[in-house]
Amino acid sequence: MAPKSIPxxxxxxxxxxxxxxxxxIGDRMEVRRADFGDSDFRDSTIAFFCRYARGKSxxxxxxxxxxxxxxxxxxxxxxxLRAVAARLTGLDLYEKGVRYLRERGFDVVEGDAENxxxxxxxxxxxxxxxxxxxxxPGALLASARRHLTPGGMLLISTPNPWYWRYVVxxxxxxxxRPNPEHVSWYCGATLKALLARYGFExxxxxxxxxxxxDRLLPLPAGLKHTxxxxxxxxxxxxxxx
Numbered sequence: 145m146a147p148k149s150i151p152x153x154x155x156x157x158x159x160x161x162x163x164x165x166x167x168x169i170g171d172r173m174e175v176r177r178a179d180f181g182d183s184d185f186r187d188s189t190i191a192f193f194c195r196y197a198r199g200k201s202x203x204x205x206x207x208x209x210x211x212x213x214x215x216x217x218x219x220x221x222x223x224x225l226r227a228v229a230a231r232l233t234g235l236d237l238y239e240k241g242v243r244y245l246r247e248r249g250f251d252v253v254e255g256d257a258e259n260x261x262x263x264x265x266x267x268x269x270x271x272x273x274x275x276x277x278x279x280x281p282g283a284l285l286a287s288a289r290r291h292l293t294p295g296g297m298l299l300i301s302t303p304n305p306w307y308w309r310y311v312v313x314x315x316x317x318x319x320x321r322p323n324p325e326h327v328s329w330y331c332g333a334t335l336k337a338l339l340a341r342y343g344f345e346x347x348x349x350x351x352x353x354x355x356x357x358d359r360l361l362p363l364p365a366g367l368k369h370t371x372x373x374x375x376x377x378x379x380x381x382x383x384x385x
Contacts (some may be wrong), residue, residue: 147314160256170209179217188353189373190221193225193270193301196297197270200266201232201267203269204221204272205288207236207252209222209253212238215248220355226232240363250255257271257274260290268296269291277323281328285342289378300376303372305331308368330372336349339374349374369384
């Protein structure tokens with residue numbers, strides 16, 4: 145029996161480039177207004193990114209994070225990065241969201257993370273909850289490499305495929321995705337191998353969860369945390385094999 149399609153998503157196959165804007169959920173993604181407020185620097189994702197971004201020039205990829213009204217959320221990564229970075233630029237494919245944020249004073253440009261074309265380089269590039277959306281993750285890494293200063297850092301967060309809730313759901317259903325835009329899962333081993341192909345070395349691997357209920361579970365870190373974090377350093381070209 146063929147798996148059922150997801151209405152409005154699986155029935156729209158891209159003609160070219162899976163990142164084309166018309167396949168983005170955009171402001172159809174619900175905003176949690178209960179989360180509106182100042183940045184929560186205790187959040188595991190924000191804490192990881194800000195630790196590397198503090199005082200640096202930073203490019204934040206996929207910064208709109210679906211619905212642009214989410215800029216008011218205490219979990220919006222771009223807002224937290226703006227508070228700590230020496231210089232911050234955001235990039236997103238969602239034209240409407242980019243325009244919305246620019247009207248509110250954010251330095252955000254429209255562009256494709258799989259083909260970044262900026263006349264600039266950065267000490268840190270942030271790809272938060274992005275790589276699992278992309279049809280060509282290698283294109284993201286190649287673009288990031290071109291826009292990083294020597295020894296620069298690429299920061300990645302992505303859902304943990306071994307998170308216990310996903311494991312339980314997979315027993316009963318083939319369709320286990322945190323978001324209908326996602327097209328892939330990554331673990332530490334696959335990320336390390338992919339990064340190495342594009343001249344990056346894994347500098348740090350970590351896991352975390354926003355939810356206290358998960359952090360308190362008597363389970364191994366690989367099962368109880370929702371998110372994987374990777375800091376990858378750009379290796380100088382002359383040392384690449």
